[in-house]
Amino acid sequence: MTKIRDFWRWSERVQERFGVRVGLAILSLAVIGGSLGQIALRASSINRDRNAILEALTTTSLMAGDDVARSLKEKGTFEAGGREWGDASLRDASGAIFGPDGRVAIPLEVAAYCLRNEAPAWAPEWLVTQPQTAKLGALSIAAFVILVVLLRGFHELLLTGMLTGGAAFLARSLGLLDLGWALAGIGVLGWSFLLLLRAARTGLSGRGGVRATAQLVLMEGARTGLPLAFIVVMLVVLPLIPLSLDPEAPLRYRVQTFMSWSLGLAFWLAALMTLLLGCSTIATEIRDRQIWQVVTKPISRLRWLVGKWLGLAVLNLVLTATSCVSIFFFIQYLRSQPTAEGLAGREDAFLLQETVLTARAGAFPTWDELDNEQLRQRIAQIEETDPEIRARGGMGINERRAAVQELRELHNSLQRTVPPAVAGAPPNYFEFNGLSAAKDLGGTLTIRSIFHILRDDEHERYQCRFIFDRGDGQQPIAVDQTFVPTMSHVFQVPAEWVDDDGALRMAIQNLAPAAINFDPDDLEILYQVSSFESNFLRAALVHWSKLAFLAALAVACATALGFPVACLASITIFLAGSAAPFLARALYWYAPAEMNEIDFSDTAAGISWVFEVIIHQLAVAMTWAFGAFGDYDPTGSLVRGRHLPWSEVFNAFARMLLFWTGGSLLFGWRVLTRRQLAIYSGSG
Amino acid sequence: MTATAPIVEASGLTKVFRDFWRRPRVRAVDSIAFEIRRGEIFGLLGPNGSGKSTTIKMILGLLHKTSGRLSVFGRAPDDVAVKKHIGFLPEESYLYRFLDARETLDYYGKLFGLEASVRKRRTDELLQMVGLERVAHRPIGEYSKGMMRRIGIAQALVNDPEFLILDEPTSGLDPLGTRQVKDLLLDLKSRGKTILLSSHLLADVEDVCDRMVILYGGKVRAEGTSDELLQDSGRSVIETDRLDPEAAAAVQSVLAERGLGDATVAAPRQTLEHFFLDIVARAQSEATATDGARTGSGTAAFLREESTGDDVVQSLLESPSGHEAAEVVGDEAPDDTEQATDTHQVIGDLVDQEAAPDRADSSAAASETEAGPDRGVIDDLLGDGDRGK
Incomplete structure (x- = not known):
């Protein structure tokens, strides 16, 4: 024990020397450059070569007598990207390589064979196949090591490495490979958190009340029981999540499940920690009178509050960075895992790439709306044909409003209903607009649909046909699809089918025996607009902005209320905000009856109606007030592979950081300036 | 400013x-x-x-x-x-x-x-x-x-x-x-x-x-x-080095002839403690309301049941450590122990004494003030009948 302590103190002393720190930094960078740097460079080079090989293989044809195809067939080698690839083995396998049309049928496999010896044998394959991830990994680890050296944390890193490495090695020795990885992950995550926390504290050092208060909150978060418990749970549970994934499930589902659980868990734990710590740091400081010794110093109450919020926001930044970086790299590892063999596996890999690990924007059909004149005519028609209404001399105002709403819904619903072609019905036509960007980007468009038919029996399969109008007098193209009711289906079409105005026209022909219908957001065109990596960064930023707002909310509540009540209030608002989108959907379908429909002579019915109205109005108010909080769903966007544009990130920042956070802090400041921080201590 | x-x-x-x-x-x-x-x-x-x-x-x-x-x-x-x-x-x-x-x-x-x-x-x-x-x-x-x-x-x-x-x-x-x-x-x-x-x-x-x-x-x-608050203008104190009996008699005789000699005459200071108690007593006599702690009504009834304070003291004196403690108290206590004890009790009631060390400090300080100057000669000069004026 004494020797360990002596070593610890010695390493502490050694790190204090500037020369040692510089030396360690250079040494560490050299090691990283020699390992991860080399992988990153090789991965880029391999990626370039792969693209060149694929381009050569997919554009060549034996029928056309291309050199590449002929050379591959005759010698087993071909030239691509200025280099010669392949060997006699490929010549021997040419029967399987070329399809009946003379084109290369398995270009991916040929490329993989050609590149099999390009990567260093010691480099992890999942990194070699992902140059972007390799670069990000190298940069992250370099930054991490520089931080370790600058913050004098080398000996702590060594200790953490020894402890978790030992535990992981032990687990692996016992045959518990996954547990070994998880233990190593816990160590890396825990240490990363502490390191970033120390970096944040260093960043906030210096004089000034706001920074001093923020730094105090960081220490409070890392040293006091409740917030520390949440942080520890997060850092321990995140690496354990992969253990719960079903290895038999398709890879895309495993990735989606991991992303959903890990990001959801990180957000919810961070949110609850923020609310509890935010309430505690203010309310207990007032209750326990530490605030007496703070506000009697030259710091205004607003600056004190801002300092508290800043500390919570920075703590969340550290937590978000730690959790998101680890989740990101694990996803990158997971995506390189093998899929099932055969067509199903290839489809799985394709869908993972095209629908999950991507950032796609979407477009819905443009719906025809009834104009006022059409509505007037139809109302008049109802008034004429309904004898009861005619007897009353026409509709009342409320009745007319309800009828208009009903007509609109009916009109929209009819547009989303495709009658069966067997009954001689023509196909329904749909137009998608605003796809110029998709056309410019090229590539493919994904058509996503969820259809309902009859009793939505998920054991049945039905047929339908999508017919695309390519314009310019070209022949329309039909794509037949099989669908299962209520299940999501996707297929792809080329982006070049979008016309110059950015519109894609499509018809759906119903080949099933009954009418097909679908919800407004269940027929959509998706196209990739950015990478998964940048989408992940934007999602993390939105994630953090929500947490930063929660920090302000907790701080504001605690200025006016005691700890338990402030927790209750802020957690209620948080839950209401999170549930608001579901509530809004429920409200879309449910509304209490109109007053004129209630028979008030029936007291019970009257009372029940009043309660319904009150609850409905409360729900409407809650949706209106907190709906936007729940609408920002970065985890959902990532899991569905949806593009989260920068405009939405700025929107979230402006709304949650500028208005909501600013408003909450101003409320707290107003309360604090009016509130007397001392109490009467006599006994009268 | x-x-x-x-x-x-x-x-x-x-x-x-x-x-x-x-x-x-x-x-x-x-x-x-x-x-x-x-x-x-x-x-x-x-x-x-x-x-x-x-x-x-x-x-x-x-x-x-x-x-x-x-x-x-x-x-x-x-x-x-x-x-x-x-x-x-x-x-x-x-x-x-x-x-x-x-x-x-x-x-x-x-x-x-x-x-x-x-x-x-x-x-x-x-x-x-x-x-x-x-x-x-x-x-x-x-x-x-x-x-x-x-x-x-x-x-x-x-x-x-x-x-x-x-x-x-x-x-x-x-x-x-x-x-x-x-x-x-x-x-x-x-x-x-x-x-x-x-x-x-x-x-x-x-x-x-x-x-x-x-x-x-x-x-x-x-x-x-x-000085303003603690000065007692109704009395005089003559303070000098310790006098032998002859000198004291001479001073007494001189004083008797209303002479001053080498003696210094100054207004005597009462202790702040006495002054404070006077203020409180006067305020109480004027029935001024206070919203703070009031004079205690003595030990709570449940603590007085079964045994009396004398019993506790006796039991302490009978134990070896108690005997030692009693001797120390006996050595250090001023002659007017009873009066001092009363004073401390009143102070204790008036002043919030949450912490035991505070009370000990207060008592020590008060005892020090009481025992401070050597009043023997002056008391002799004034005579028993003048004490307490």
Whole structure:
């Protein structure tokens, strides 16, 4: 024990020397450059070569007598990207390589064979196949090591490495490979958190009340029981999540499940920690009178509050960075895992790439709306044909409003209903607009649909046909699809089918025996607009902005209320905000009856109606007030592979950081300036 | 604000606490007026609930005044700029339990906007001054009450304040620490600092304060310098070196002829404790209401059941340690033990004595004051019949 302590103190002393720190930094960078740097460079080079090989293989044809195809067939080698690839083995396998049309049928496999010896044998394959991830990994680890050296944390890193490495090695020795990885992950995550926390504290050092208060909150978060418990749970549970994934499930589902659980868990734990710590740091400081010794110093109450919020926001930044970086790299590892063999596996890999690990924007059909004149005519028609209404001399105002709403819904619903072609019905036509960007980007468009038919029996399969109008007098193209009711289906079409105005026209022909219908957001065109990596960064930023707002909310509540009540209030608002989108959907379908429909002579019915109205109005108010909080769903966007544009990130920042956070802090400041921080201590 | 202007000026200062329905509940401070001048140590005295804590909290901006005028450095008390010049030690040290002493002082130093190098130097010096340098890295949550007090004193001084507000600064300190605090206050005064001292320990106030006010029931009962307040103009004291019997007889004869000789004649000082008790007694006789602690009604009934105080004393005397303790008491107790005991009991009832060390300090200080000068000769000179006049 004494020797360990002596070593610890010695390493502490050694790190204090500037020369040692510089030396360690250079040494560490050299090691990283020699390992991860080399992988990153090789991965880029391999990626370039792969693209060149694929381009050569997919554009060549034996029928056309291309050199590449002929050379591959005759010698087993071909030239691509200025280099010669392949060997006699490929010549021997040419029967399987070329399809009946003379084109290369398995270009991916040929490329993989050609590149099999390009990567260093010691480099992890999942990194070699992902140059972007390799670069990000190298940069992250370099930054991490520089931080370790600058913050004098080398000996702590060594200790953490020894402890978790030992535990992981032990687990692996016992045959518990996954547990070994998880233990190593816990160590890396825990240490990363502490390191970033120390970096944040260093960043906030210096004089000034706001920074001093923020730094105090960081220490409070890392040293006091409740917030520390949440942080520890997060850092321990995140690496354990992969253990719960079903290895038999398709890879895309495993990735989606991991992303959903890990990001959801990180957000919810961070949110609850923020609310509890935010309430505690203010309310207990007032209750326990530490605030007496703070506000009697030259710091205004607003600056004190801002300092508290800043500390919570920075703590969340550290937590978000730690959790998101680890989740990101694990996803990158997971995506390189093998899929099932055969067509199903290839489809799985394709869908993972095209629908999950991507950032796609979407477009819905443009719906025809009834104009006022059409509505007037139809109302008049109802008034004429309904004898009861005619007897009353026409509709009342409320009745007319309800009828208009009903007509609109009916009109929209009819547009989303495709009658069966067997009954001689023509196909329904749909137009998608605003796809110029998709056309410019090229590539493919994904058509996503969820259809309902009859009793939505998920054991049945039905047929339908999508017919695309390519314009310019070209022949329309039909794509037949099989669908299962209520299940999501996707297929792809080329982006070049979008016309110059950015519109894609499509018809759906119903080949099933009954009418097909679908919800407004269940027929959509998706196209990739950015990478998964940048989408992940934007999602993390939105994630953090929500947490930063929660920090302000907790701080504001605690200025006016005691700890338990402030927790209750802020957690209620948080839950209401999170549930608001579901509530809004429920409200879309449910509304209490109109007053004129209630028979008030029936007291019970009257009372029940009043309660319904009150609850409905409360729900409407809650949706209106907190709906936007729940609408920002970065985890959902990532899991569905949806593009989260920068405009939405700025929107979230402006709304949650500028208005909501600013408003909450101003409320707290107003309360604090009016509130007397001392109490009467006599006994009268 | 001019250099001679008072640091704190209060006039007609009133604080009324209201209940939930905004109805007046307690008039804690009732139209008081006083000023604290630059460079003086100003004492604020009064039993619990007399309004002195409320007054301090209003000076610090922790409470809003109900009416009247109050200025600190010529500005409103809640003006942030004013706080730069103030050091404050509350009656208990309300500190962050998860910080250590060094981090605590560094934090408060940052709030004052001190440079890192200045903070480090002052932290080192203050920790040494309060004797906590060896435990500076232990979390404050593990500190004893006395250690908390010491770090509290250190934080109040971290900005080298112009105006220091100390609420019961010696509470929880051992006699050595108490002496150090008094010496510190006198040092600070010699450096031109202004100090507001609120204390239950009357000897503390008497030892260091230049001027003081005595509050009772939210009103100022007396105000002035220690000499003004404690001077007893109805009596004279002749003080000289010890006289042999012949000399004493000669002095007596001279005095009998109304001569002065070498003897010095001065107005005798009564102790602050006596003076304070007089004030309280007079206020009580005027039936002034106080919202604070009142004179206790003796030991609670359940504690008096079964055994009497005499039984307890007897049982203590019979035990070996009790016997030893009794001897010590017998040696150190003044002749008028009974009277002193009564006085301490009254003080104990009037003054909130939550901590046992406080009570011991108070008793020790009072006993010291009682036993201080050698009154034997003077008593002889005055004769038994004059005692107590």
